[in-house]
Amino acid sequence: MEKENRFWQIVFLSLPMAVFVILIIWPLTSSFYYSFTNWNGFNSDYQYVGFDNFIKILTDKLFYQAAINTSIWMVAAIFLPSLFGLVLALLIDSSVPGGSIFKSIFYLPICLSAVVVGQTWVWIYQPDWGLMNTVIGFIAQEKFNYAWLAKPDTALGSVILAWSWQQTGLSMVIYLAGLTSISEDLIEVCEIEGASTWQRIRLVIFPLLTPATVVVIALSVINSLKGFDILYIMTGGGPFNSSDTLAMHMYNESFKKYLMGYGSAISVVLFLIALTIIRIYFKQLKKVDEIYG
Amino acid sequence: MADIQLPHGTGAPSAKPFNPWPVVIFIILSILAVLFLAPTVGVLFSSIKTTKEIAFGRLWDFPTSVYWGNFADILSNPSVQGYFVNTLLITVPATVISITLGILNGYVFAKLPFRGSGILFLVIISGMFFPPQVILIPLFRLFNGLHLIDTLWSVIFIHIAMGIPICTLLMRNFFATVPNALREAAILEGASEWQVLTKIALPLSLPALAVLVTLQFTWIWNDFLWPLIFIQSDEKRTVMLGIVNLKGQYSVAWGVQGALSLLASLPTLIVFLFFQKYFIKGMTMGAVKG
Incomplete structure (x- = not known):
């Protein structure tokens, strides 16, 4: 029996593991190797340059800018869609008429690609005929011509808004599922005991939604770490690198300037950041697991 | 009101x-x-x-x-027709194969655990969390060496690999809910593990498969980064690259871009509507169970 099991383990695992090791694990480890070289993407003769690339990172002003933007992006891209999703879920869960139609409307953007979403929002922010300026112009009763994506002050924020628009539906659906698992009796008890709506949400519903929050945050972390496509489409990291993130910076250095050694060093830093966030997350998850079983 | x-x-x-x-x-x-x-x-x-x-x-x-x-402009444009064909040629095989590999992995982790399989499972699913930029450069070099750059194969291969973590996770969780007694009874009757997997476990896991088809199809169809890196010539472009490329072809082509965006979104919308019932259930399984 033991032998039989061993046979099937090998038969089943060999192909998937081979693919995984060759296309994920091996590239991941060799990223570390390339980060110590000055490879340019084409020549096969490149040198080992020690910690040069990492020293360059420390003096790279654009890297700092990108690191700051990445933190802003991560915090906003995790927090905003989760909060919007929770609010929408609470509103829809209040047995409002047409709930399922609302659910579909808010969920729709998730099916669209980052390219389509990015391009659509470029039109919303378009200075001459974009929706944003049209609406502001209508309210202010005078022509409004602000170039949202071309101004360093608003470029990153504008992309974050577009991103939140797309991601909100996902957290809403997960919170809705979490809400249906909360027993009606409990809510009724709250009403009998005279708890206000806000007290009910804050003290009863939200704590019971913790498992849903765990899933929402996990998905947001995964998605926001990968938030490259929409930035590439909407701003390309500009203007003047004001919306550059580490992923964007890494792409530009490697595939625009062909500094693949330096690009590898940035990707190693990106990897270490991701690793740290994931470790923090799993630690919190363990705490939650201990409390909620 | x-x-x-x-x-x-x-x-x-x-x-x-x-x-x-x-x-x-x-x-x-x-x-x-x-x-x-x-x-x-x-x-x-x-x-x-x-x-x-x-x-x-x-x-x-x-x-x-x-x-x-x-729409007439878009549909009569031969390169746009090519974009759709290419995207389909990438998305369908990559979806099917990544799910197949996830099934094989998931079955072992759920039903045939061994010493260290728990850690191996964690290593695989942690692949989900990392930004793809981390493996971009070595993969570019690997595919360049294999002369796979500017072929659809490069994009198919990477999507198969990138799909393994999520497919493994979902299939393992689903197979775990299949009662062990069912498997043991079948083994006693003389069935092989392969037969248990294909005749018992898989037919019970159709909801999980529906979730994975939706997720993988949508993700691969909509992907932009990998084709951007690996594809260079116009004949090999995917739809998402094509939308971006249209900007270059015409100086201002908002109407044409809108029409192409709409057409490019239809396949994922259709897949989503088709599997919607299972999809939302499957995505939220974790949220309810904790």
Whole structure:
């Protein structure tokens, strides 16, 4: 029996593991190797340059800018869609008429690609005929011509808004599922005991939604770490690198300037950041697991 | 708005102390829904308006007439037809194979655990969390060496590999709910593990498969980064690259871009609508169970 099991383990695992090791694990480890070289993407003769690339990172002003933007992006891209999703879920869960139609409307953007979403929002922010300026112009009763994506002050924020628009539906659906698992009796008890709506949400519903929050945050972390496509489409990291993130910076250095050694060093830093966030997350998850079983 | 309140007033099991709320919430949700739909409606409008109309600031006006020229332009453009064929040639095999590999992995981790399989499982699913930029450069070099750059194969291969973590996770969790007694009984009757997997475990896991088909199809169809890195010539471009490329081809082509965006979104919307029931259930399984 033991032998039989061993046979099937090998038969089943060999192909998937081979693919995984060759296309994920091996590239991941060799990223570390390339980060110590000055490879340019084409020549096969490149040198080992020690910690040069990492020293360059420390003096790279654009890297700092990108690191700051990445933190802003991560915090906003995790927090905003989760909060919007929770609010929408609470509103829809209040047995409002047409709930399922609302659910579909808010969920729709998730099916669209980052390219389509990015391009659509470029039109919303378009200075001459974009929706944003049209609406502001209508309210202010005078022509409004602000170039949202071309101004360093608003470029990153504008992309974050577009991103939140797309991601909100996902957290809403997960919170809705979490809400249906909360027993009606409990809510009724709250009403009998005279708890206000806000007290009910804050003290009863939200704590019971913790498992849903765990899933929402996990998905947001995964998605926001990968938030490259929409930035590439909407701003390309500009203007003047004001919306550059580490992923964007890494792409530009490697595939625009062909500094693949330096690009590898940035990707190693990106990897270490991701690793740290994931470790923090799993630690919190363990705490939650201990409390909620 | 008054008629909306009616169904709540009549026959509600417990009279709620705050009656104006349903109406207020309905109005708030309606306003939010309009705001949420605006971008999508913008794409819809742009596809049936001429670029000149859009340039004159009439994109957001309700269309008085429908202009089909954008769709005619798009559908008769041979390179656009190529974009769709390429994307399909990438998405279908990559979806099927990544799910197949996930099934094989998931079955072992759920039903045939061994010493260290728990750690191996964690290593595989942690692949989900990392930004793809981390493996971009070595993969570019690997595929370049294998002469796979600028072929559809490079994109197919990477999507198969990138799909393994999520497919393994979902299939393992689903197979774990298949009773062990079922497997043991089948083994005693002389069935092999392969037969248990294909005849018992898989037929019980159709909801998980529906989730994975939706997820993988949508993710691969919509992907932009990998084709951007690996594909260079126009004949090999995917739809998403094509949309971006249209900007370069025409100086301003908002109408054509809108039409292509709309067409490019249809396959994922159709797949989603088709599997919707299972998809939302599957995505939220974790949220309910914790």
